[in-house]
Amino acid sequence: MDTSNWARGMSAHEPIIRLDQVRLTLQSRAGPVEVLRGIDLAVAAASSVGVVGPSGSGKSSLLMVIAGLERPTSGRVMVAGQAYDGLGEDALARLRGQSIGIVFQSFHLVPTMTAIENVALPLELKRHREPFVVARRALEDVGLGHRADHFPAELSGGEQQRVAIARAVAPEPRVLLADEPTGNLDARTGGEVIRLLFDLRARLGMTLLLVTHDASLARRTERRITVGDGLIVADERIEATA
């Protein structure tokens, strides 16, 4: 697997994620809610960033904006060299298929599909030639090769999250976004999942943006951003990474 930035046609110094003055206001029945209030952020390629902050601070919304699942009310977003301005929903979907993998707190596996079918799904959508060969390898990478034909309901929470991680990394995205990936798991299983996530990131050279409210988890990343009330209130480099 070629993971160098050079091979991907981008300078090592160019940020792979870049947000300029991003604001997000959502409409609710009680009136508009300002979720993000002017975020500036640049994330270097192949780095790992932890995003922390209290509930409702805007962490997940920030992740959604980066994933192209939510359009900012104002400001600019650029991921993997592609500015989001003017891109339609479908172009953003294709961009995700090409460059962004997402891991959710609630796994969001398709319940009617087996583990391997779930993992193969994004590959099939991007017309990969051998989606099931790659999917099986990805499942073996997360230690679930033997559970490939099981449905989500037949897997434990930890196993489900490992399938979700395999699904996110199988298309070899350049950016991996993880939203509270251990939020629905017990401490031991959560620890295993995090170890797996960081191993894969290191091996595949992906950029990892990890949203968590667990400070110890965030400390395993190279950089920690603290979000509060829709703004970045702290941005620190962390010496010891996982």
Next chain:
Amino acid sequence: MTSLALLEAAARPAGPTWLRLFRIALRDLRGGVKRLLVLVLSVTLGVAAITAVGALTDALEAGFERQGRQLLGGDLDISRIHERVPMAVAAVLAAKGRTGEVATLRAMVRNPQGRDGAGQALVELKAVDGAYPLLGEVMLADGRPLQQVIEGGARAVVDPLLLERLGLEVGDRVLLGEVEVELAATLVSEPDKLSGQASYGPRLLISLATLGRSGLAGAGSLVRWHQRLLLPRGENLDALELQAIGTGLRKSFPAAGLNVADRREPVPGARQAVERFSQFLTLVGLTSLLIGGLGIANAVTAYLDRKRKVIATMRALGATSSDVLKIYAIETSLLVLPGIAAGLAIGLGVPSLIGASLGAALPIGLEPRIGIGTVLLGITYGLLVAALFVLWPLGRIEEVRGAVLFRDELAGESRLPRWPYLAATIAALALLVGVALATSSDHRLTLYVIAGVGGVLALFLGLGWSLQRLAGAVPRPRRAELAIALRNIAGPGSLARLTSLSLGLGLGILVTVALVDRSLMSELGSGLQGKAPSYYLLDIGRRQIDELSRRIAAEAPGSRLSTAPMLRGRLVALDGRPVEEIEAPEEAQWVLRGDRGLTFAADPPTGSTIVAGAWWAPDHAGEPLVSFDAELAGQLGLEVGSTLVVNVLGRNVTARIANLRTVEWEELAINFVMIFSPNTLAAAPYNFLATLTYDTPPTVAAEGRLMQGLVNAFPNVTAIRVKDAIEAVNGIIERVLMAIRLASGVTLLAGAIVLAGALATAEQRRTYQAVVLRVLGAQRRQILLSHLAEYALIASAVAFAAITVGTAAAYAITSWVMDVGFVFDWRAVAQSLALALALMLIFGLRGTSRVLKARPMSHLENE
């Protein structure tokens, strides 16, 4: 990847292949078929109903085609009333192939030993020559050939029913006109049974020689004489060639008053009647498909709602909206197509099923076949209705964004899909109406039915909406069960609208049919008592009429006898135009087809009102004049001063319309479309028609004695009991109403499926509600009661609306279309109310029992 490369990727038109999307759809559908079963069932039922009607029509038409020759008794049947088909015509026919002569009439047979009403009976008499039957075989119970039995002596073959009526056995003798006939054998079947007119009595088969000796075929008698022709290569004869022979004969013998039928239409008007009725039933079938469509829409919406997170996941993983749309379009098609296929299979199987179960009871053998038109129509309607109801929910897939995975939408979603989906939905509706119109020969009826169904559906949608609003507006009742029931009706996911839509129309049609049926039966039965005559007496000779009147006055003092001279003749031309060239509206075509009764009178008959022109002087001696039925004159474009030509006994008579009359046909008194001035027809040989009306009904025995006396004294006179005639008509109406009832039953079944689907989709929400209520201390009994109250309230409201709509429709149909008095029937109301309650409670309580069995723990955890 450079941004340029990415843009190229983004601009790439092709996404995953259809095959891949198909595989993804198959995986996504796992376990979902059960949730979409309503979709399959709705499509299947609707398509089956439409296909069954089409297949039955095809089978009937194929039956007519295949059995046409046999039913007609040849390739061509030339007939006329009163007089034999001219020798010259018979000679032309004989030069073309084998011919045979048949005479048919109604007559009385008398049992010399019979007592008190068992002494005489009306028969459908058929007299045949030695060539009969030209085609097929007459089956007798004793296995002998027909000709061997009836040839050379006064012997008859008889329907066993006559033996039963008269208490006779094979070998006994009866009086037929002036001849004593031996009932020599019983009839099992005759090949050309259908070609006669409506049957009022059992069959009696004799030879033409015996008919001659009976004296029943005298001048002016209502005998229909047939010459039948069997062509040597008849089966292979082109339809046009066949038609040409008939037309040629009519042209060569313009004044002969010939009635021509060929094997393509052995029963005149039957094909047209079948076609019209089948079109009507197809529309009813389409209605059930449309109602099923509500179930389709509801099931697909519920299914896609459950799939929101899966759709969002696909979007997050890189699926475009078009990919997702294709996946769910494939899933829907995977269910719609088998639904259509199953519907086609069931529908096409119906004629075989009916043939196998009713077989011998049918007047014509069904010839099941797969009609391409029928199959295409079933597929087209199935696809269009599916598109009509699926495009809307599918269009809303686009609204599901990946953001759903992170949070529920904050703002309220728009309920309308984007314009392309709306446009496609409207196009599907327009196509549906277009196909319905294009496949119908009666556009007005089709438009009425479509507008009616649309209007009624809108009405029931309004009812559901109002019910929901009303439930929310009434003050909260003290009883918790009732309060919960009202909240459920008023709240989101309420069953009110869907129930109203799905059951309302079916119930409405059922009420309409029941009330129309009741009104018709009432009109034909009790409604006529007092005004309607008890007997029609046919073929009373001119010299017999005075004696017959005297005898009735003496023997039945409480009765009235009305008499009129009667001949039969056919219209040849109106205002100089041959009737074949006149394009009359359908309701007036019967006047131009075949023979009509004609009479002449010095004074206007009772029950008639002159609305235009004036009646002639009693001693009018100038130009022949005629009085015409006003309504028919309007439909045929005739007015006072118009001329018409009728062929009577082989002579063309031209007369000018002197006046127009309105006629009270319902009273069944003697009346005619055309009444001529006496100088026009008095010279022709004619007989009398009479009606006998009792002011006070006599005892059965007295009535029997009178009739026996009359028939013995006047052997050539035929007495038809009006009650029997009405029963014969009732039988036909009952069969038609039964078919409509069956069709409306299918509509109701479609509604029930929709209702079941609606209750199934609501089950999860209702279970959660019940669980919360139980956590809060509600007893099962209370929850059950609240559900019962909810179902009962909705069902009652829908039933009452259906009764109102049905009653209004029945009133309109009886008063304006059928012109009979409307009769309200509480039984129809009770039936509809009970049916609505039963359906709602059966399906509802099935769901409720599951709701009550649910374990609170699992549901609270899941939420």
